[in-house]
Every structure is written in C-alpha cells, then in structure tokens.
Amino acid sequence: MACEASLQNNAAILILLALFSHVNSWYFKCENGFCIRNSDPNDKSNYPSLELCSLVCSNFLNVWPQPTGKMASLKNIVRINPNKIEVKLNGPPGTEDFFSDNILYFSKKLKKDEPYKCHEIMYPLKIVLTPKSNNPQLDLNTNESYALELTYEGNAITASISGYSIFGIRHGLETLFQLIIPYEDGNQKCIATLSYVLINDKPVYKHRGLLLDTGRNFLTVSTIKKHLDAMAASKLNVLHWHITDSQSFPLEVERLPNMTKYGAYNEKHIYSVSDVKDLLKYANRRGVRILPEIDGPSHAGNGWQWGKAAGLGDLAVCVNRQPWRSLCIQPPCGQLNPANQNLYCVLEDLYKHMKDHFPDTEMFHMGGDEVFIPCWNSTPE
Numbered sequence: 484m485a486c487e488a489s490l491q492n493n494a495a496i497l498i499l500l501a502l503f504s505h506v507n508s509w510y511f512k513c514e515n516g517f518c519i520r521n522s523d524p525n526d527k528s529n530y531p532s533l534e535l536c537s538l539v540c541s542n543f544l545n546v547w548p549q550p551t552g553k554m555a556s557l558k559n560i561v562r563i564n565p566n567k568i569e570v571k572l573n574g575p576p577g578t579e580d581f582f583s584d585n586i587l588y589f590s591k592k593l594k595k596d597e598p599y600k601c602h603e604i605m606y607p608l609k610i611v612l613t614p615k616s617n618n619p620q621l622d623l624n625t626n627e628s629y630a631l632e633l634t635y636e637g638n639a640i641t642a643s644i645s646g647y648s649i650f651g652i653r654h655g656l657e658t659l660f661q662l663i664i665p666y667e668d669g670n671q672k673c674i675a676t677l678s679y680v681l682i683n684d685k686p687v688y689k690h691r692g693l694l695l696d697t698g699r700n701f702l703t704v705s706t707i708k709k710h711l712d713a714m715a716a717s718k719l720n721v722l723h724w725h726i727t728d729s730q731s732f733p734l735e736v737e738r739l740p741n742m743t744k745y746g747a748y749n750e751k752h753i754y755s756v757s758d759v760k761d762l763l764k765y766a767n768r769r770g771v772r773i774l775p776e777i778d779g780p781s782h783a784g785n786g787w788q789w790g791k792a793a794g795l796g797d798l799a800v801c802v803n804r805q806p807w808r809s810l811c812i813q814p815p816c817g818q819l820n821p822a823n824q825n826l827y828c829v830l831e832d833l834y835k836h837m838k839d840h841f842p843d844t845e846m847f848h849m850g851g852d853e854v855f856i857p858c859w860n861s862t863p864e
Contacts, residue, residue, distance in 0.1 A: 746786020
C-alpha cells in the first residue's frame with residue numbers, strides 16, 4: 484500500500500509540473516549595472532531572460548567587442564515583427580551581392596529561433612545601409628568604421644548604418660543583430676531591441692587575427708567557414724591560414740601535383756583550387772581576409788619527398804628521420820634543401836600558384852621559424 488501511495492503522489496507531482504511547465508521561473512532585474520536573478524515572478528522590474536536584461540542593464544549594450552566611440556541609448560524595450568524586416572541599400576552600385584549575402588546570413592540567425600509567437604505589440608524594422616565606397620577588397624588600410632543609429636518613431640523601428648567601406652557597414656550589421664534579442668516569456672516567444680541606440684565604432688587594431696593550422700590537423704571547408712563566422716561575430720578580420728607543415732601538405736598545386744600525392748593525409752584531406760576560391764569568397768563576405776602560409780624552410784617534410792624519384796634530387800632533407808631531437812626542434816623533421824638548385828624552380832612554381840589563386844591577398848606568409856642548422860649539417864650537401 485505504501486508503494487502504491489508513493490506512486491500516486493509521484494503521478495500528482497508530474498501532473499502539476501506539466502500544468503505549470505510554461506511558467507518561467509528564471510527572471511532577472513537590473514541592479515547597479517548588473518543583472519540579478521529574481522525569484523519573485525510578480526516584480527514589475529523583471530526581465531524574462533538574462534540576455535534581455537543585459538541589453539538594458541549593461542553600459543555596453545551587449546555589444547562585442549566594446550565600441551570605441553560614442554554610445555547613447557534609451558532603456559525602453561520595443562518588440563520587432565520578424566515578418567516585417569525591410570532592408571534598403573543607399574550607396575554606389577556593385578555592393579548588392581555582398582549585402583544580400585550578409586542579410587541572408589543574419590536572417591538565418593533569427594530564423595533558428597522560430598517559430599515566434601509574440602502576444603505583445605510588434606513593430607516593423609527597416610534597415611538602411613549607406614556605404615560610401617563599393618571597393619570589395621579588404622586590406623590593412625581599409626576603413627572599417629561605422630555609425631549605427633536605432634530609432635523608434637511613428638510605430639516603426641529604423642536602423643541606419645553608415646560608413647566608408649562595405650566592411651564597416653557589415654560590422655554595423657553585426658552590432659545591430661547583437662542588439663536584437665530573442666526571448667521567451669511564458670507561452671510566448673518574441674524578439675526585442677531598444678527604442679534608441681547611437682553607436683560610433685571603429686577598430687583599434689588594423690590586424691585582428693586568428694591562426695588555423697591545417698597542416699597538422701586537417702579541417703574541412705565547412706569547419707573553416709564556422710571559424711570565419713565566429714571571427715565575424717567578434718569583428719576579427721584576418722585568418723592566418725597555416726596550410727602546410729612537416730606533417731602534411733594538403734593544398735592542391737596544379738603545377739606540382741606530387742605535393743599532395745606525397746603530402747596529403749589521404750585523398751579526401753586536400754584543399755582543391757575550387758575549395759580555396761570558395762573560402763576566399765566566403766571570408767570576404769564575413770569581413771575577413773585570408774593570409775595563407777606555406778611553411779619553410781623548416782617545417783617542410785611530407786609533400787617534399789618526391790624530388791629524387793622525379794630526377795630533381797632531394798628537395799628536402801631530414802624528412803621523418805630519427806632520432807628527431809638531433810635534427811629538428813619538433814617531429815616530424817624536414818627542411819628544404821637550399822643546396823639543391825632544382826628546389827628554386829619548384830618554389831617558383833609554388834609561389835606562382837599562390838599568386839594566381841590568392842589574387843586579392845596583398846601578402847602571404849613564408850614561415851621562417853625554427854630553422855635547425857644541425858639538420859643541414861647532417862647532409863653531404
């Protein structure tokens with residue numbers, strides 16, 4: 484009987500939980516610039532989510548990185564109608580594809596929280612983009628500043644973003660969508676922002692980079708794109724792509740097919756010419772330029788072993804030799820062979836490939852680290 488009563492009690496508890504599961508037990512209120520959890524659901528100062536509270540409470544408006552210029556805001560919440568978002572492009576021709584891609588990108592971010600079911604009054608959002616230049620090239624001297632003004636007037640919300648370059652405008656879009664917060668409250672799901680925001684922002688540093696090493700650890704194109712998305716979210720602008728190392732040479736070089744034949748981990752772990760083109764375009768749309776690196780003269784092992792079979796002699800020396808500690812800083816060993824004149828013809832073809840297939844890259848990285856003289860001294864050359 485005791486067991487039966489216990490089961491009945493448990494069933495009653497489950498029924499009560501089901502009845503009240505739609506009630507939000509997580510509320511937050513703003514105190515002295517911080518969002519504090521509040522257990523009183525009837526407190527009129529509550530916000531239904533930490534993100535919405537932080538938008539109102541934080542001096543930096545949830546924007547990352549923190550803007551470097553003037554900021555002003557009103558702390559009133561207005562809800563956006565997700566089905567009535569309009570974009571207007573004011574500026575020189577030639578920027579339509581760039582901004583269409585970015586608007587689609589940000590729209591997908593909003594759509595991932597669908598379906599929205601908001602019982603509050605919602606207002607249409609109009610986004611006005613005004614770049615001065617249509618230059619699609621991103622380099623060290625690109626002006627990436629922007630000004631964002633978000634206003635609520637006449638039963639409509641308007642976000643005006645202006646800047647010199649399309650990349651500054653893209654940063655402004657990133658900031659705008661950081662100011663748009665999806666939230667749930669009871670049985671409704673809404674998206675909201677502030678009734679007024681003014682932000683003037685520009686980067687402190689020209690080079691804001693992330694390095695990816697695909698020579699040691701192959702990353703798929705889709706994975707690299709996810710890193711580019713994350714970089715864009717933080718307004719980083721340089722992907723230092725460490726493509727090759729002693730472990731592998733995964734880059735297809737049409738003039739030198741033996742590089743991947745001898746150097747790739749397998750036939751699937753190769754970046755084709757079309758892969759590179761795709762990544763360059765994707766990175767540009769995210770406001771990132773790719774700085775490619777072909778490591779040398781050290782860190783050049785697998786991928787360089789084919790010279791002797793091709794009648795060119797040893798293009799690299801110490802490749803995969805043991806014991807490694809006497810021949811390189813870290814295994815596997817391998818250094819280019821500067822005493823072999825045929826090496827320079829191969830390098831010429833390699834660098835021509837880099838110039839042809841990274842056409843908008845103002846520089847590429849040639850490595851230069853951890854050259855180990857004992858390796859060269861161990862060879863007859």
